[in-house]
Amino acid sequence: VRIEVDPALLSQALINLAINARDAMPHGGNLEIAMDAAEAGTAFLNRHPECRSGRYVAYSVRDEGEGMDEDTLARVFEPFFTTKAPGKGTGLGLAMVHGFVHQSEGALEVESEPGEGTTFTIYLPVAEKQATAAAREETRDLAARGETILLAEDDQAVRHLAETMLSDLGYTVLSAPDGFDALEIEAEHDGSIDLLLTDVVMPLLGGIELATAFRETRPGGKVLLMSGYPAHGEFKRIDKPDNVTLLQKPLEPNVLARAIRDTLDETAQAAA
Amino acid sequence: MTHPFNQPYEKEEARRMTMMKIEDMKVLAVDDNEAAKALLCEMLNDLGIEQVTTAEDGQAALEYLQACDEDPDVVLCDWNMPRMSGMDLAKTLQSVDPSLPFVMITGASAEDHQGEAKANGVTSFLVKPFTKEDLAKKLKIIARVAGLRASAA
Numbered sequence: 369v370r371i372e373v374d375p376a377l378l379s380q381a382l383i384n385l386a387i388n389a390r391d392a393m394p395h396g397g398n399l400e401i402a403m404d405a406a407e408a409g410t411a412f413l414n415r416h417p418e419c420r421s422g423r424y425v426a427y428s429v430r431d432e433g434e435g436m437d438e439d440t441l442a443r444v445f446e447p448f449f450t451t452k453a454p455g456k457g458t459g460l461g462l463a464m465v466h467g468f469v470h471q472s473e474g475a476l477e478v479e480s481e482p483g484e485g486t487t488f489t490i491y492l493p494v495a496e497k498q499a500t501a502a503a504r505e506e507t508r509d510l511a512a513r514g515e516t517i518l519l520a521e522d523d524q525a526v527r528h529l530a531e532t533m534l535s536d537l538g539y540t541v542l543s544a545p546d547g548f549d550a551l552e553i554e555a556e557h558d559g560s561i562d563l564l565l566t567d568v569v570m571p572l573l574g575g576i577e578l579a580t581a582f583r584e585t586r587p588g589g590k591v592l593l594m595s596g597y598p599a600h601g602e603f604k605r606i607d608k609p610d611n612v613t614l615l616q617k618p619l620e621p622n623v624l625a626r627a628i629r630d631t632l633d634e635t636a637q638a639a640a
Numbered sequence: 641m642t643h644p645f646n647q648p649y650e651k652e653e654a655r656r657m658t659m660m661k662i663e664d665m666k667v668l669a670v671d672d673n674e675a676a677k678a679l680l681c682e683m684l685n686d687l688g689i690e691q692v693t694t695a696e697d698g699q700a701a702l703e704y705l706q707a708c709d710e711d712p713d714v715v716l717c718d719w720n721m722p723r724m725s726g727m728d729l730a731k732t733l734q735s736v737d738p739s740l741p742f743v744m745i746t747g748a749s750a751e752d753h754q755g756e757a758k759a760n761g762v763t764s765f766l767v768k769p770f771t772k773e774d775l776a777k778k779l780k781i782i783a784r785v786a787g788l789r790a791s792a793a
Contacts, residue, residue: 545755546758547785548763548785549764551781552764552777552778552781555777571738572738572741572785572789573785573788574792580788580791580792581784581788
Protein backbone atom coordinates (compact mmCIF):
# COMPACT_ATOMS: atom_id res chain seq x y z
CA VAL A 369 0.00 0.00 0.00
CA ARG A 370 1.02 3.59 -0.48
CA ILE A 371 0.22 6.73 1.46
CA GLU A 372 0.91 10.27 0.41
CA VAL A 373 2.28 12.27 3.33
CA ASP A 374 5.32 14.31 4.17
CA PRO A 375 7.76 11.62 5.35
CA ALA A 376 9.61 14.06 7.62
CA LEU A 377 6.38 14.98 9.40
CA LEU A 378 5.33 11.35 9.73
CA SER A 379 8.61 10.43 11.34
CA GLN A 380 8.44 13.50 13.61
CA ALA A 381 4.91 12.50 14.67
CA LEU A 382 6.06 8.96 15.49
CA ILE A 383 9.03 10.31 17.42
CA ASN A 384 6.77 12.62 19.45
CA LEU A 385 4.50 9.71 20.32
CA ALA A 386 7.49 7.57 21.22
CA ILE A 387 8.87 10.31 23.50
CA ASN A 388 5.52 10.53 25.28
CA ALA A 389 5.41 6.77 25.63
CA ARG A 390 8.91 6.77 27.11
CA ASP A 391 8.03 9.55 29.52
CA ALA A 392 4.92 7.65 30.59
CA MET A 393 7.14 4.79 31.77
CA PRO A 394 9.63 6.32 34.23
CA HIS A 395 10.24 2.88 35.69
CA GLY A 396 10.71 1.18 32.36
CA GLY A 397 8.51 -1.00 30.23
CA ASN A 398 7.88 -1.99 26.65
CA LEU A 399 7.33 0.55 23.94
CA GLU A 400 5.69 -0.91 20.89
CA ILE A 401 5.48 0.79 17.51
CA ALA A 402 3.36 -1.10 14.99
CA MET A 403 2.00 -0.63 11.52
CA ASP A 404 -1.15 -2.29 10.26
CA ALA A 405 -3.71 -2.10 7.51
CA ALA A 406 -7.17 -0.83 8.48
CA GLU A 407 -10.55 -0.34 6.87
CA ALA A 408 -12.72 2.65 7.79
CA GLY A 409 -15.93 1.15 9.20
CA THR A 410 -19.14 2.88 10.31
CA ALA A 411 -17.93 3.38 13.88
CA PHE A 412 -14.67 4.94 12.66
CA LEU A 413 -16.50 7.27 10.27
CA ASN A 414 -18.92 8.28 13.05
CA ARG A 415 -15.99 9.23 15.25
CA HIS A 416 -14.26 11.02 12.37
CA PRO A 417 -16.95 12.45 10.09
CA GLU A 418 -14.29 14.41 8.18
CA CYS A 419 -12.59 11.20 7.07
CA ARG A 420 -13.36 9.34 3.87
CA SER A 421 -14.23 5.69 3.76
CA GLY A 422 -11.79 3.12 2.39
CA ARG A 423 -8.45 1.74 3.39
CA TYR A 424 -6.08 3.25 5.92
CA VAL A 425 -2.65 2.54 7.26
CA ALA A 426 -2.60 2.49 11.06
CA TYR A 427 0.57 3.41 12.96
CA SER A 428 0.26 2.71 16.65
CA VAL A 429 2.56 3.58 19.51
CA ARG A 430 1.82 1.71 22.71
CA ASP A 431 3.30 2.08 26.16
CA GLU A 432 2.88 0.15 29.39
CA GLY A 433 2.85 3.27 31.54
CA GLU A 434 0.49 4.79 34.03
CA GLY A 435 -2.29 5.40 31.55
CA MET A 436 -4.62 8.36 31.65
CA ASP A 437 -7.90 9.08 33.41
CA GLU A 438 -10.89 10.43 31.50
CA ASP A 439 -10.21 14.09 32.30
CA THR A 440 -6.66 13.90 31.03
CA LEU A 441 -7.79 11.92 28.00
CA ALA A 442 -10.38 14.57 27.13
CA ARG A 443 -7.73 17.30 27.01
CA VAL A 444 -4.87 15.31 25.57
CA PHE A 445 -4.80 17.00 22.13
CA GLU A 446 -5.08 20.54 23.46
CA PRO A 447 -2.03 22.63 22.64
CA PHE A 448 0.13 23.37 25.67
CA PHE A 449 -1.72 20.78 27.73
CA THR A 450 0.82 18.65 29.50
CA THR A 451 1.04 16.41 32.51
CA LYS A 452 4.80 16.62 32.46
CA ALA A 453 6.68 18.58 35.06
CA PRO A 454 7.68 22.15 34.12
CA GLY A 455 10.70 22.03 31.85
CA LYS A 456 10.00 18.42 30.85
CA GLY A 457 7.76 19.04 27.89
CA THR A 458 6.19 21.80 25.87
CA GLY A 459 2.75 20.30 25.57
CA LEU A 460 3.10 20.78 21.82
CA GLY A 461 4.14 17.25 20.88
CA LEU A 462 0.68 15.81 20.52
CA ALA A 463 -0.60 19.04 19.01
CA MET A 464 1.98 18.60 16.24
CA VAL A 465 0.87 15.01 15.71
CA HIS A 466 -2.74 16.10 15.60
CA GLY A 467 -1.98 18.86 13.10
CA PHE A 468 -0.02 16.51 10.83
CA VAL A 469 -2.74 13.88 10.89
CA HIS A 470 -5.47 16.41 10.18
CA GLN A 471 -3.47 17.87 7.28
CA SER A 472 -2.98 14.38 5.87
CA GLU A 473 -6.76 13.74 6.00
CA GLY A 474 -6.21 11.06 8.56
CA ALA A 475 -7.36 10.50 12.12
CA LEU A 476 -5.70 10.25 15.50
CA GLU A 477 -7.08 8.08 18.26
CA VAL A 478 -6.01 7.33 21.77
CA GLU A 479 -6.95 4.49 24.07
CA SER A 480 -5.96 4.49 27.68
CA GLU A 481 -6.89 3.08 31.05
CA PRO A 482 -5.26 4.17 34.29
CA GLY A 483 -2.60 1.59 35.10
CA GLU A 484 -3.01 -0.14 31.75
CA GLY A 485 -0.88 2.02 29.50
CA THR A 486 -1.74 4.10 26.49
CA THR A 487 -1.97 3.48 22.77
CA PHE A 488 -1.96 6.29 20.22
CA THR A 489 -2.97 5.34 16.70
CA ILE A 490 -2.47 7.44 13.59
CA TYR A 491 -4.72 6.52 10.67
CA LEU A 492 -3.58 7.70 7.26
CA PRO A 493 -5.62 7.13 4.11
CA VAL A 494 -4.19 4.83 1.47
CA ALA A 495 -3.51 6.58 -1.83
CA GLU A 496 -5.82 4.78 -4.22
CA LYS A 497 -5.00 6.70 -7.38
CA GLN A 498 -4.95 4.36 -10.34
CA ALA A 499 -2.02 6.10 -11.99
CA THR A 500 0.07 5.77 -8.86
CA ALA A 501 -0.72 2.10 -8.60
CA ALA A 502 0.16 1.60 -12.25
CA ALA A 503 3.46 3.41 -11.86
CA ARG A 504 4.29 1.30 -8.84
CA GLU A 505 3.42 -1.85 -10.73
CA GLU A 506 5.60 -0.67 -13.59
CA THR A 507 8.59 -0.10 -11.34
CA ARG A 508 8.33 -3.52 -9.78
CA ASP A 509 7.85 -4.96 -13.23
CA LEU A 510 11.04 -3.43 -14.57
CA ALA A 511 13.36 -4.72 -11.88
CA ALA A 512 15.95 -7.40 -12.58
CA ARG A 513 15.25 -11.01 -11.67
CA GLY A 514 18.81 -12.06 -11.07
CA GLU A 515 19.91 -11.59 -14.66
CA THR A 516 23.38 -10.68 -15.89
CA ILE A 517 23.92 -8.18 -18.68
CA LEU A 518 27.01 -7.77 -20.83
CA LEU A 519 27.35 -4.09 -21.73
CA ALA A 520 29.58 -2.94 -24.59
CA GLU A 521 29.84 0.79 -25.20
CA ASP A 522 32.89 2.78 -26.26
CA ASP A 523 31.61 6.16 -25.10
CA GLN A 524 32.70 6.30 -21.49
CA ALA A 525 29.97 8.71 -20.37
CA VAL A 526 27.21 6.61 -21.94
CA ARG A 527 28.78 3.43 -20.58
CA HIS A 528 28.90 4.73 -17.03
CA LEU A 529 25.34 6.00 -17.27
CA ALA A 530 24.09 2.65 -18.55
CA GLU A 531 26.06 0.81 -15.85
CA THR A 532 24.37 2.92 -13.18
CA MET A 533 20.91 2.50 -14.65
CA LEU A 534 21.28 -1.27 -14.92
CA SER A 535 22.81 -1.70 -11.47
CA ASP A 536 20.01 0.38 -9.96
CA LEU A 537 17.51 -1.98 -11.56
CA GLY A 538 19.32 -4.87 -9.87
CA TYR A 539 21.12 -6.37 -12.84
CA THR A 540 24.62 -7.76 -12.59
CA VAL A 541 26.58 -5.76 -15.14
CA LEU A 542 29.68 -6.90 -17.01
CA SER A 543 30.99 -3.77 -18.66
CA ALA A 544 33.31 -3.43 -21.63
CA PRO A 545 34.68 -0.34 -23.39
CA ASP A 546 34.53 -2.00 -26.83
CA GLY A 547 33.59 -5.11 -28.76
CA PHE A 548 36.96 -6.79 -28.29
CA ASP A 549 36.92 -6.53 -24.50
CA ALA A 550 33.27 -7.61 -24.48
CA LEU A 551 34.18 -10.75 -26.40
CA GLU A 552 37.04 -11.41 -23.99
CA ILE A 553 34.81 -10.93 -20.94
CA GLU A 554 32.21 -13.18 -22.51
CA ALA A 555 34.82 -15.88 -23.07
CA GLU A 556 36.14 -15.62 -19.51
CA HIS A 557 32.78 -15.45 -17.74
CA ASP A 558 31.75 -18.84 -16.41
CA GLY A 559 28.28 -17.84 -15.29
CA SER A 560 25.31 -17.09 -17.46
CA ILE A 561 24.91 -13.91 -19.48
CA ASP A 562 21.26 -13.31 -20.20
CA LEU A 563 21.50 -10.26 -22.39
CA LEU A 564 24.01 -8.35 -24.48
CA LEU A 565 23.41 -4.61 -24.57
CA THR A 566 25.76 -3.18 -27.15
CA ASP A 567 26.54 -0.07 -29.08
CA VAL A 568 26.51 -0.71 -32.82
CA VAL A 569 29.39 1.43 -34.04
CA MET A 570 32.60 0.52 -32.22
CA PRO A 571 36.19 0.23 -33.47
CA LEU A 572 37.50 -3.15 -34.68
CA LEU A 573 34.47 -5.16 -33.59
CA GLY A 574 31.04 -3.56 -33.96
CA GLY A 575 27.90 -4.44 -32.04
CA ILE A 576 26.34 -6.54 -34.78
CA GLU A 577 29.40 -8.79 -35.18
CA LEU A 578 29.68 -8.96 -31.40
CA ALA A 579 26.05 -10.03 -31.23
CA THR A 580 26.72 -12.76 -33.79
CA ALA A 581 29.58 -14.09 -31.66
CA PHE A 582 27.52 -13.81 -28.50
CA ARG A 583 24.72 -15.87 -30.00
CA GLU A 584 27.14 -18.50 -31.24
CA THR A 585 28.51 -19.22 -27.80
CA ARG A 586 25.33 -18.46 -25.88
CA PRO A 587 22.47 -19.56 -28.12
CA GLY A 588 19.78 -18.60 -25.58
CA GLY A 589 21.21 -15.13 -24.98
CA LYS A 590 19.22 -12.07 -25.96
CA VAL A 591 20.52 -9.01 -27.72
CA LEU A 592 19.65 -5.35 -27.54
CA LEU A 593 21.42 -2.84 -29.75
CA MET A 594 21.82 0.86 -29.10
CA SER A 595 22.99 3.59 -31.38
CA GLY A 596 23.02 7.29 -32.00
CA TYR A 597 22.29 6.55 -35.64
CA PRO A 598 18.68 6.05 -36.73
CA ALA A 599 17.60 2.57 -37.79
CA HIS A 600 15.27 3.70 -40.53
CA GLY A 601 14.73 6.44 -43.05
CA GLU A 602 16.99 8.80 -44.88
CA PHE A 603 19.73 8.87 -42.26
CA LYS A 604 19.85 5.14 -41.79
CA ARG A 605 23.43 4.09 -41.26
CA ILE A 606 23.03 0.70 -39.73
CA ASP A 607 22.27 -2.62 -41.34
CA LYS A 608 20.28 -3.86 -38.40
CA PRO A 609 19.01 -7.42 -38.23
CA ASP A 610 15.20 -7.48 -38.36
CA ASN A 611 14.61 -9.45 -35.20
CA VAL A 612 16.58 -7.20 -32.88
CA THR A 613 15.50 -4.03 -31.14
CA LEU A 614 17.60 -0.94 -31.70
CA LEU A 615 17.46 1.63 -28.92
CA GLN A 616 18.07 5.21 -29.86
CA LYS A 617 20.62 7.19 -27.91
CA PRO A 618 20.46 9.25 -25.78
CA LEU A 619 19.15 6.50 -23.53
CA GLU A 620 16.02 7.21 -21.52
CA PRO A 621 16.13 5.26 -18.25
CA ASN A 622 12.54 4.05 -18.51
CA VAL A 623 12.81 3.15 -22.17
CA LEU A 624 16.03 1.22 -21.53
CA ALA A 625 14.57 -0.58 -18.52
CA ARG A 626 11.39 -1.48 -20.43
CA ALA A 627 13.27 -2.67 -23.52
CA ILE A 628 15.56 -4.87 -21.43
CA ARG A 629 12.68 -6.38 -19.48
CA ASP A 630 10.68 -7.02 -22.67
CA THR A 631 13.64 -8.61 -24.40
CA LEU A 632 14.46 -10.83 -21.44
CA ASP A 633 10.83 -11.86 -20.94
CA GLU A 634 10.58 -12.79 -24.61
CA THR A 635 13.20 -15.44 -23.89
CA ALA A 636 11.29 -16.77 -20.94
CA GLN A 637 8.10 -17.04 -22.93
CA ALA A 638 9.78 -18.70 -25.86
CA ALA A 639 11.39 -21.20 -23.53
CA ALA A 640 8.17 -21.88 -21.62
CA MET B 641 21.72 -11.27 -48.65
CA THR B 642 20.47 -12.60 -45.39
CA HIS B 643 22.22 -11.09 -42.45
CA PRO B 644 24.33 -13.77 -40.73
CA PHE B 645 22.82 -12.63 -37.49
CA ASN B 646 19.33 -13.57 -38.68
CA GLN B 647 20.26 -17.09 -39.58
CA PRO B 648 19.43 -19.85 -37.16
CA TYR B 649 22.24 -21.01 -34.98
CA GLU B 650 24.18 -23.63 -36.84
CA LYS B 651 27.10 -25.18 -35.11
CA GLU B 652 29.06 -26.12 -38.20
CA GLU B 653 28.85 -22.73 -39.75
CA ALA B 654 29.59 -21.00 -36.49
CA ARG B 655 32.68 -23.11 -36.11
CA ARG B 656 33.86 -22.48 -39.64
CA MET B 657 33.30 -18.75 -39.20
CA THR B 658 35.31 -18.45 -36.04
CA MET B 659 37.89 -21.14 -36.58
CA MET B 660 40.83 -19.20 -37.82
CA LYS B 661 43.42 -21.28 -36.01
CA ILE B 662 45.96 -19.39 -33.98
CA GLU B 663 48.64 -21.64 -35.51
CA ASP B 664 47.88 -19.99 -38.85
CA MET B 665 48.29 -16.48 -37.53
CA LYS B 666 50.99 -14.17 -38.73
CA VAL B 667 52.47 -12.28 -35.81
CA LEU B 668 54.66 -9.20 -35.63
CA ALA B 669 56.50 -9.15 -32.28
CA VAL B 670 58.02 -5.81 -31.29
CA ASP B 671 60.38 -5.42 -28.33
CA ASP B 672 63.74 -3.73 -27.83
CA ASN B 673 64.67 -6.17 -25.08
CA GLU B 674 66.26 -9.20 -26.72
CA ALA B 675 65.54 -11.56 -23.85
CA ALA B 676 61.88 -10.54 -23.63
CA LYS B 677 61.53 -10.84 -27.40
CA ALA B 678 63.12 -14.29 -27.37
CA LEU B 679 60.78 -15.42 -24.62
CA LEU B 680 57.76 -14.17 -26.52
CA CYS B 681 58.91 -15.94 -29.69
CA GLU B 682 59.43 -19.13 -27.74
CA MET B 683 55.90 -18.95 -26.38
CA LEU B 684 54.54 -18.35 -29.87
CA ASN B 685 56.48 -21.32 -31.22
CA ASP B 686 55.20 -23.46 -28.35
CA LEU B 687 51.69 -22.52 -29.42
CA GLY B 688 52.49 -23.75 -32.91
CA ILE B 689 52.78 -20.30 -34.42
CA GLU B 690 55.60 -20.24 -36.93
CA GLN B 691 54.91 -17.10 -38.93
CA VAL B 692 56.57 -14.70 -36.54
CA THR B 693 58.39 -11.56 -37.57
CA THR B 694 60.28 -9.47 -35.03
CA ALA B 695 61.24 -5.81 -34.82
CA GLU B 696 63.47 -4.12 -32.26
CA ASP B 697 61.35 -1.00 -31.81
CA GLY B 698 58.36 0.97 -33.11
CA GLN B 699 60.30 2.58 -35.93
CA ALA B 700 61.57 -0.77 -37.21
CA ALA B 701 58.05 -2.24 -36.94
CA LEU B 702 56.61 0.63 -38.93
CA GLU B 703 59.25 0.23 -41.62
CA TYR B 704 58.50 -3.48 -41.83
CA LEU B 705 54.75 -2.88 -42.09
CA GLN B 706 55.20 -0.32 -44.84
CA ALA B 707 57.39 -2.70 -46.85
CA CYS B 708 55.73 -6.07 -46.28
CA ASP B 709 53.46 -7.69 -48.88
CA GLU B 710 50.95 -9.05 -46.42
CA ASP B 711 49.98 -7.49 -43.11
CA PRO B 712 50.31 -9.61 -39.99
CA ASP B 713 47.12 -10.73 -38.21
CA VAL B 714 48.29 -9.14 -35.00
CA VAL B 715 51.00 -6.87 -33.62
CA LEU B 716 52.35 -7.81 -30.18
CA CYS B 717 54.24 -4.81 -28.92
CA ASP B 718 56.16 -3.70 -25.87
CA TRP B 719 55.20 -0.29 -24.45
CA ASN B 720 58.57 1.27 -23.58
CA MET B 721 61.03 1.34 -26.45
CA PRO B 722 63.60 3.79 -27.79
CA ARG B 723 63.03 5.71 -31.06
CA MET B 724 59.33 4.91 -31.25
CA SER B 725 57.31 3.71 -28.25
CA GLY B 726 54.51 1.20 -28.42
CA MET B 727 51.97 3.96 -27.92
CA ASP B 728 53.35 6.02 -30.79
CA LEU B 729 53.35 2.98 -33.05
CA ALA B 730 49.73 2.24 -32.10
CA LYS B 731 48.76 5.84 -32.85
CA THR B 732 50.43 5.75 -36.23
CA LEU B 733 48.92 2.40 -37.18
CA GLN B 734 45.47 3.54 -36.10
CA SER B 735 45.58 6.27 -38.71
CA VAL B 736 46.87 3.90 -41.39
CA ASP B 737 45.01 0.66 -40.68
CA PRO B 738 42.59 0.76 -37.72
CA SER B 739 41.55 -2.84 -38.36
CA LEU B 740 44.99 -4.25 -37.52
CA PRO B 741 44.75 -5.76 -34.02
CA PHE B 742 47.36 -4.28 -31.72
CA VAL B 743 48.18 -5.93 -28.39
CA MET B 744 50.29 -3.87 -26.01
CA ILE B 745 52.56 -5.71 -23.59
CA THR B 746 52.70 -3.70 -20.37
CA GLY B 747 53.65 -3.80 -16.75
CA ALA B 748 50.88 -3.79 -14.15
CA SER B 749 51.64 -0.14 -13.40
CA ALA B 750 50.42 0.88 -16.85
CA GLU B 751 46.82 -0.11 -16.13
CA ASP B 752 45.86 3.49 -15.45
CA HIS B 753 46.79 4.36 -19.02
CA GLN B 754 44.73 1.63 -20.67
CA GLY B 755 41.86 3.97 -21.48
CA GLU B 756 44.18 6.42 -23.21
CA ALA B 757 45.91 3.59 -25.03
CA LYS B 758 42.57 2.23 -26.26
CA ALA B 759 41.69 5.64 -27.62
CA ASN B 760 45.01 5.58 -29.49
CA GLY B 761 44.27 2.35 -31.29
CA VAL B 762 45.44 -0.31 -28.84
CA THR B 763 43.11 -3.30 -29.14
CA SER B 764 44.03 -5.08 -25.94
CA PHE B 765 46.72 -5.65 -23.35
CA LEU B 766 48.91 -8.41 -22.07
CA VAL B 767 50.09 -7.57 -18.59
CA LYS B 768 53.52 -8.88 -17.59
CA PRO B 769 54.17 -11.46 -16.38
CA PHE B 770 51.85 -13.48 -18.59
CA THR B 771 51.76 -17.17 -19.38
CA LYS B 772 51.61 -19.04 -22.65
CA GLU B 773 47.97 -19.73 -21.85
CA ASP B 774 47.23 -16.03 -21.40
CA LEU B 775 48.83 -15.39 -24.77
CA ALA B 776 46.85 -18.20 -26.39
CA LYS B 777 43.57 -16.85 -24.97
CA LYS B 778 44.33 -13.41 -26.33
CA LEU B 779 45.22 -14.73 -29.76
CA LYS B 780 42.06 -16.83 -29.88
CA ILE B 781 39.96 -13.71 -29.33
CA ILE B 782 41.94 -11.93 -32.07
CA ALA B 783 41.35 -14.86 -34.39
CA ARG B 784 37.66 -14.84 -33.53
CA VAL B 785 37.36 -11.13 -34.23
CA ALA B 786 39.09 -11.64 -37.58
CA GLY B 787 36.60 -14.40 -38.41
CA LEU B 788 33.65 -12.24 -37.44
CA ARG B 789 34.91 -9.30 -39.46
CA ALA B 790 35.50 -11.51 -42.49
CA SER B 791 32.02 -13.02 -42.36
CA ALA B 792 30.37 -9.62 -41.88
CA ALA B 793 32.21 -8.00 -44.77
